[in-house]
Amino acid sequence: MSKYLAGRLLQTVPTVFLVTVAVFLMLHLTPGDPAEVFLGDKRSSPELLEKVREDMGLNRPLHVQYLSYMGNALRGDLGRSLQTNVPVMEQILNRLPWTIELAAAALMIAAFIGISVGIIAALNHNTIADTLAMALALVGISMPVYWSSLLLILLFAVQLRVLPAIGQGGIERLILPATALALVSAGSLARMVRSSMLEVLNQDFVLTARAKGISERLVVIRHVLRNALIPVVTILGLMLGNMLSGAVITETIFARLGIGQKYVEAVLQKDFTMVQGTTLFIALMYVFVNIVVDIVYAFIDPRIRYV
Amino acid sequence: MSEARVPPANLDYQEARRWSRFLKRFLRSRNVMAGAVVLGAVIIMVLLAAQISPYEPTQQFRRHRLQAPNAEFLLGTDNLGRDILTRILYGGRVSLQVGIVSVAIGATLGTLLGLIAGYIGGWTDVLIMRFIDMMLAFPGILLALVIIAVLGRNLQNVMIAVGLSSIPVYTRVVRGSTLSVKQFDFIVAAGALGASSGRIMARHILPNVLAPIIVVATNGVAGAIISGAALSFLGLGQQPPDPEWGLMLNEGRDYIRAAAWVTTYPGLAIMITVLSINLLGDGLRDILDPRLKL
Numbered sequence: 001m002s003k004y005l006a007g008r009l010l011q012t013v014p015t016v017f018l019v020t021v022a023v024f025l026m027l028h029l030t031p032g033d034p035a036e037v038f039l040g041d042k043r044s045s046p047e048l049l050e051k052v053r054e055d056m057g058l059n060r061p062l063h064v065q066y067l068s069y070m071g072n073a074l075r076g077d078l079g080r081s082l083q084t085n086v087p088v089m090e091q092i093l094n095r096l097p098w099t100i101e102l103a104a105a106a107l108m109i110a111a112f113i114g115i116s117v118g119i120i121a122a123l124n125h126n127t128i129a130d131t132l133a134m135a136l137a138l139v140g141i142s143m144p145v146y147w148s149s150l151l152l153i154l155l156f157a158v159q160l161r162v163l164p165a166i167g168q169g170g171i172e173r174l175i176l177p178a179t180a181l182a183l184v185s186a187g188s189l190a191r192m193v194r195s196s197m198l199e200v201l202n203q204d205f206v207l208t209a210r211a212k213g214i215s216e217r218l219v220v221i222r223h224v225l226r227n228a229l230i231p232v233v234t235i236l237g238l239m240l241g242n243m244l245s246g247a248v249i250t251e252t253i254f255a256r257l258g259i260g261q262k263y264v265e266a267v268l269q270k271d272f273t274m275v276q277g278t279t280l281f282i283a284l285m286y287v288f289v290n291i292v293v294d295i296v297y298a299f300i301d302p303r304i305r306y307v
Numbered sequence: 308m309s310e311a312r313v314p315p316a317n318l319d320y321q322e323a324r325r326w327s328r329f330l331k332r333f334l335r336s337r338n339v340m341a342g343a344v345v346l347g348a349v350i351i352m353v354l355l356a357a358q359i360s361p362y363e364p365t366q367q368f369r370r371h372r373l374q375a376p377n378a379e380f381l382l383g384t385d386n387l388g389r390d391i392l393t394r395i396l397y398g399g400r401v402s403l404q405v406g407i408v409s410v411a412i413g414a415t416l417g418t419l420l421g422l423i424a425g426y427i428g429g430w431t432d433v434l435i436m437r438f439i440d441m442m443l444a445f446p447g448i449l450l451a452l453v454i455i456a457v458l459g460r461n462l463q464n465v466m467i468a469v470g471l472s473s474i475p476v477y478t479r480v481v482r483g484s485t486l487s488v489k490q491f492d493f494i495v496a497a498g499a500l501g502a503s504s505g506r507i508m509a510r511h512i513l514p515n516v517l518a519p520i521i522v523v524a525t526n527g528v529a530g531a532i533i534s535g536a537a538l539s540f541l542g543l544g545q546q547p548p549d550p551e552w553g554l555m556l557n558e559g560r561d562y563i564r565a566a567a568w569v570t571t572y573p574g575l576a577i578m579i580t581v582l583s584i585n586l587l588g589d590g591l592r593d594i595l596d597p598r599l600k601l
Contacts, residue, residue: 018441142582144533147574241446283444
């Protein structure tokens with residue numbers, strides 16, 4: 001186990017390194033001098049430009065700049081926003097809880113809908129229920145999150161007037177954005193659970209269990225589900241990534257002041273330090289989640305021992 | 308034994324048989340046919356936008372703002388009095404173009420990297436795959452957003468961004484298939500006969516890994532349309548006043564209470580198109596799945 005763990009962590013090192021380099025280079029890859037980008041529309045005299053270059057340390061060699069950027073980042077300093085001059089890290093941490101709340105709620109809804117629909121479809125293989133469930137799943141997959149968000153607003157906020165359309169705080173403001181965010185993932189999850197279940201249902205040990213005469217209920221719960229849901233754990237981890245990036249859109253539509261909404265704002269305003277810092281934060285968070293998922297996966301499935 | 312008497316010149320014949328078998332399964336699958344017919348209709352309507360749309364896409368009828376669907380404006384008008392049907396038809400050109408161009412970019416580069424990683428192996432493989440891992444650390448639309456942030460916001464950059472961010476899927480699929488194909492005797496034989504690596508990859512491996520590429524690319528077009536429209540929805544792609552489905556959805560957002568049709572129809576257009584492509588892609592996967600046949 002510890003060997004597997006060490007291997008998995010070691011494998012992440014180059015990824016994290018490349019991610020930080022790529023994010024660091026972002027500012028330098030944008031057309032034009034970073035100092036000009038920094039000053040933005042403000043009229044920049046050569047003296048001012050030179051001063052900004054000096055302040056930003058842009059006159060130093062690239063690798064020195066990278067090391068100082070990373071040194072600061074490790075201490076939690078991602079620079080200041082070009083627009084508001086507030087530290088980037090502070091803004092991220094202020095907004096993070098709202099995004100985590102949204103992503104967690106969406107993940108739970110997606111898991112609930114996806115797993116139940118998948119199980120129902122698999123247990124009724126090749127019946128109307130199966131066809132219907134898979135048709136629903138296909139519609140779910142084909143619904144862009146901005147479209148399902150607007151539909152949910154139209155139905156529950158405009159027509160039925162039972163839930164608020166925008167804002168944050170309280171469960172009633174969480175239901176619509178979380179559901180919208182969950183639908184796509186629920187669709188693909190349902191398909192995966194179904195095919196995973198069908199695969200397990202065909203295995204010999206299921207036949208044995210049935211032959212022993214235990215009730216079909218027990219066969220499904222004890223033997224089929226336990227095995228079929230193992231790969232689903234990995235998928236759920238990957239879905240958290242989709243949730244994080246989907247939050248960019250849902251937060252914009254539902255006017256939730258989370259990281260995603262800030263991100264779009266920063267891209268639109270060319271607030272490069274903000275974009276840079278947030279990108280680094282989200283990417284590293286995602287890499288971390290993936291490690292956790294892999295470790296959990298190895299724990300619940302003792303057959304996994306690859307390095 | 309009867310096979311042995313078939314002259315080798317009959318390769319064309321075998322090829323034709325494979326095609327006819329493919330076509331038969333294609334025509335027999337209800338889902339695939341439904342997807343193909345709907346998608347075909349969408350493509351024809353969008354291509355004929357200039358001929359069949361009643362008005363001009365940016366033409367404003369100031370006296371007819373936010374009109375509900377009626378005989379004059381079949382799908383209603385938006386806040387500037389522009390005909391929604393016309394804008395959907397013209398906007399579809401952009402969405403389909405984004406879908407196809409991005410997939411072309413992503414599939415070409417991704418396949419190339421996958422072939423090289425899989426066939427050459429060694430350090431090249433390690434380097435390419437670490438690079439792909441790095442790209443995968445930016446989930447979903449995030450990578451496209453980063454690329455737009457660097458390149459600037461316009462439609463051309465949307466296609467580049469969506470295309471580049473789809474590279475990892477192709478690289479992984481192609482690399483995996485290449486690894487299994489390169490074990491075959493005919494590849495080893497080609498190498499022994501002195502064929503260069505480039506030639507082996509292009510002439511011998513590529514044709515054998517095409518099936519999964521086609522499947523991934525088909526579903527990829529649907530994904531690219533969704534992502535492209537998402538970027539325009541966020542104000543990072545197509546700029547007003549030109550129409551695009553995602554942009555139209557965003558423009559109608561403010562009027563959702565009073566004039567729901569402004570958002571409903573462009574959304575429906577995206578969904579129908581994506582649904583038909585997904586039906587087609589799922590069907591192609593069932594038919595072409597290399598584990599089943601090939």
